[in-house]
Amino acid sequence: MTASTAVRPQPRADEPPPARPRRRPRRPRRSLADHPLPWIGPAIALIVLVVLWPVYEMVRTSTLRISTSGFVRGDAGLDKYRKLFAEPDLGAVIGWTLVWTLTVVGLTLLLSLGLAQLFHQDFPGRRITRWALIAPWAASVLMTAIGFKWMLDRTAGVLNTALTDLGLTSGPRDWLGDPATARPWMVLVAVFVSLPFTTYTLLxxxxxxxAEVYEAATVDGSGPWQTYRRITLPLLRPALLVALVINLINVFNSFPVIWGMTQGGPDSDTATTTVFAYQLMNTDIGESAAMSVVNFGLIVLLVLVFLKVSRFQEDDAR
Structure with a gap:
């Protein structure tokens, strides 16, 4: 028998077959659609163009000397901030801004909680009342403010005419010319235009x-107030947080209501920091930009403090 025709030894039955060399798995080829950049790129570009670039320009403008016609006259450094903090009305404006924000947001949330609870019930005409609530939201905020301004006008306003005809006042009153009466009316209008969004968010x-949660509470003998305080409010916390943060930002930066009713006057007695920055633009654009930077820092600080307090309360609740 030759070597070429020799019989190869057969493996034993209990012997495992020889292992084959393992091949490395091929990595799937990632297409451009699998990369996250094409999907988040437009959002990043929008944030850069709409948020970051205006903030940069605002800060840069606050360090320049700019004439009222818009021509740059040179570098001002921090002179515009020194001039701003030397303004005699700045302290009163910041104080009224905080009072304005907390009052409007607090009243809006309180009334919206009641309205949301009402619209959550089943009653005849619920759909119509829900649609009616959208009206202040659908209308222009500036037009709503101007409408209230006409209603409160000293000479031709509906309110003065009605009060005079009913004999409740001896004569017309300048409601928006006196800060003591203008501020409550401005708060009323701001709450009026803020109710729809907040109510629908809470709803x-x-x-x-x-519904099973309420059924279990009823079986346990929980009363309506206990159920609302221990079940409804804790479970409503995420919606409350969203409504509160958005209202804080919107009300703090509110411009149409105040400008449409009083333009921040008389002088700057009813002006918030946003309106005050617009008033300063008529005399010094750089100082107005400095006020805008301070205003931006204040709203960021206000939101961060609120979120910090909310987180502490959530940790304590756990």
Whole structure:
């Protein structure tokens, strides 16, 4: 028998077959659609163009000397900030801004909680009342403010005419010319235009609470107030947080209501920091930009403090 025709030894039955060399798995080729950049790129570009670039320009403008016609006259450094903090009305404006923000947001949330709870119930005409609530939201905020301004006008306003005809006042009153009466009316209008969004946000939160939770509370003998305080409010916390943060930002930066009713006057007695910055633009654009930077820092600080306090309260609740 030759070597070429020799019989190869057969493996034993209990012997495992020889292992084949393992091949490295091929990595799937990632297409451009699998990369996150094409998807988040437009959002990043929008943030840069709409948020970051205007903030940069605002800060840069606050360090320049700019004439009222818009021509740059040179570098001002921090002179515009020194001039701003030397303004005699700045302290009163910041104080009124904080009072304005907290009052409007507090009243809006309180009334919206009641309205959301009402609209969550089943009653005849619920759909119509829900649609009616959208009206202040659908209308222009500036037009709403101007409408109230006409109503409160000293000579031809509906309110003065009605009060005089009913004999409740001896004569017409300048409601918006006196800060003592202008501020409450401005708060009323701001709450009026803020109610729709806040109410619908809280209503959406109420509709996410399972009915089984209320049934279990009823079986346990929980009363209406206990159920609302221990079940509804804690489960409504995410919606409340969203409504509160958005209202804080919107009300703090509110411009149409104040400008449409009083233009911040008389002088700057009813002006918030946003309106005050616009008033300063008529005399010094750089100082107005400095006020805008301070205003931006204040709203960021206000939101951060609120979120910090909310986180502490959530940790304590746990």
């Amino acid at each position: 959406a939160g109420l509709q996410t609470i399972p």
